[in-house]
Amino acid sequence: MLEGIESVFPRLQGADWQVSSTPDDQYNCIAWAVGVTTDWWWPIGLERTYWPEGMRREVTLQAFCEAFATLGFVVCAGEELEAGFEKIAVFANDQGVPKHAARQRPSGRWTSKLGKMEDIDHALHDLEGTVYGSVTLLMKRPVAI
Amino acid sequence: MASVPKSQPRAPGPPDTVEERFRQLEMTWTAETGYLSSYQDIVEHPAFREIIRLGTAVVPLMLRDLQERPRLWVWALPEITGADPVPPGESGNIAKMSEAWLRWGRAHGFQC
Numbered sequence: 001m002l003e004g005i006e007s008v009f010p011r012l013q014g015a016d017w018q019v020s021s022t023p024d025d026q027y028n029c030i031a032w033a034v035g036v037t038t039d040w041w042w043p044i045g046l047e048r049t050y051w052p053e054g055m056r057r058e059v060t061l062q063a064f065c066e067a068f069a070t071l072g073f074v075v076c077a078g079e080e081l082e083a084g085f086e087k088i089a090v091f092a093n094d095q096g097v098p099k100h101a102a103r104q105r106p107s108g109r110w111t112s113k114l115g116k117m118e119d120i121d122h123a124l125h126d127l128e129g130t131v132y133g134s135v136t137l138l139m140k141r142p143v144a145i
Numbered sequence: 146m147a148s149v150p151k152s153q154p155r156a157p158g159p160p161d162t163v164e165e166r167f168r169q170l171e172m173t174w175t176a177e178t179g180y181l182s183s184y185q186d187i188v189e190h191p192a193f194r195e196i197i198r199l200g201t202a203v204v205p206l207m208l209r210d211l212q213e214r215p216r217l218w219v220w221a222l223p224e225i226t227g228a229d230p231v232p233p234g235e236s237g238n239i240a241k242m243s244e245a246w247l248r249w250g251r252a253h254g255f256q257c
Binding site (some may be wrong): 005008009024026027028029030038039040041042043044045046048049050051059079098100101113114115116117131 | 240
C-alpha cells in the first residue's frame with residue numbers, strides 16, 4: 001500500500017508521512033480540506049457531485065477560491081502555521097487547473113485525502129508532481145484557539 | 146489531465162465472464178484514477194467508459210458492491226440504466242446516492 005502511494009507521489013519516498021485512514025469513496029480531497037467526510041466535492045458533475053449552491057461550476061482556481069470563501073476562507077500568502085487560523089492549499093497543474101487540496105493541521109503538518117483512497121499526513125510540497133501539480137493557492141480562516 | 150500512467154483496456158476475450166471482465170476493468174480504473182478527485186478525470190477514464198459499455202449485465206454486480214459500502218458506481222449506474230433515482234439535494238453524498246440506487250434495484254427486481 002505505502003509503496004503504491006509512493007510510486008504515484010515520488011516525493012514521499014524517504015519523507016516523513018503517514019496513512020491516517022482507510023480508503024473511502026464517500027469524500028475526496030476537496031471535502032476533506034474543509035473538514036467534510038460525507039460528500040464528494042467537485043464543480044463538474046451536476047447531480048453527481050457536491051458544490052456549494054450558487055457557486056460557479058467550473059474547474060478554475062477562481063471557482064475554487066469562491067467556493068472556499070463561502071466557508072470563511074480568504075486568500076493568504078504564506079504556508080507557515082499561524083495561531084488562530086486554519087489553512088488550506090490548492091494544487092493545480094501547469095495550466096492552472098485545480099487537481100487537489102490539502103489542509104493544515106494544528107501541528108503545522110498537512111493532511112490530504114488521496115482521491116477515493118486513504119488520508120495521509122505529509123509535508124505540504126511532498127505531494128507536488130505530475131499528478132497534482134504544485135501548490136498554487138493558499139487560503140486561511142479563523143478558528144477558535 | 147493528471148498523469149497517472151494509463152493503459153488501454155484490454156479487449157474482452159471469450160474466456161472471460163462479464164464479472165471477470167468487470168473486475169479487471171475496475172482494477173485498472175482504481176489503479177489509474179484512485180488517487181484523483183476530478184469527476185471528469187474519473188468518469189472519462191477508458192476503463193470506466195468500457196465498464197459503461199458492458200451495459201446492464203454489470204448492474205447487479207454494482208448493486209452488490211453498493212450493499213457492502215458506498216461506491217462511485219453511483220456515477221456509472223445512471224449512464225447504464227437511464228434512471229436517476231437520487232433525490233434532489235443528495236448529489237455528491239455517495240452514501241445517500243448508494244442507498245437510493247439500492248432502493249431502485251429492489252424496486253426493479255434486483256436482489257440487493
